[in-house]
Amino acid sequence: MKRLYITGYRSFELGVFQETDPKVKIIKNVLRSRLISYIENGTEWILLGGNLGTEFWAAQVVQELRVDYPEIRYSLIYPFEEFGSNWNETNQQAMTEMKLHADYVNATSHAPYQNPSQLKNHTQFMLTHSDGCLLLYDREYEGKTMFFLREAEKFQESHEYAIDFITMDDLQNYEIY
Structure with missing residues (x-):
């Protein structure tokens, strides 16, 4: 797998409102462990959509x-131009940090948000430009990632596409050394 898309819960879906929240350390450690495995098995590119939470922490890792x-x-492949422009100053700084360290930044729609089809097109772009995905997501705790997962499972019916999960059990069972 050369290209891995990473997405998952947004920070607010996990009740994380500060980077000092102890949950962030665990999430980043689990992401680090999984990413090392992917990298050592040939992954070259990590694709991110720029959302705060899982994608931001993955960029940091x-x-x-x-x-x-x-x-x-x-x-960083945003779903539309001006993505995040309505975020508060702290979150805008986080986005700037992600952009600063990214090797490639673009948007699937070169217009500001107009309608949900831009989000659907973004999902299709990520599916067709990655070999698989790593989702910080648990089916028992629904979140916005559910929409991507549904499309990924449909895509998987006609394409070779890997779907990997980091679940709540994975986070709860992770031991910090």
Whole structure:
């Protein structure tokens, strides 16, 4: 798998409102562990959509992993232009940090948000431009990632596409050493 799309819960869906929340450390450690495995098995690109939460933490982990794995790259592919422009100043700074370290930044729609079809087109783009996905998602705890998962499962019916999960059990059972 050369290109891995990572998405999952937004920070507010997990009740995380500060980066100092202890949950963030666990999530990042689990992401790090999974990413190392992917990188050591040939993953070259991490694709992210720019959402706060899972995707932001994945971007931070990729930046940290570049010390030992300088070959790993990540792209930010927003669903539309001006994505996040209505976020508060703290979240806008987080977005700027993600952009600063990304190897590639673009949007699937080069217009500001107009309608839900831009989000659907973004999902299709991510599916067709990745070999699989890693989702911080648990079917027992629905969130916005459910919409991507449904499309990924449909896509998987006619394409070779891997869907991997980090579940709530994975997070709860992770031991910090």
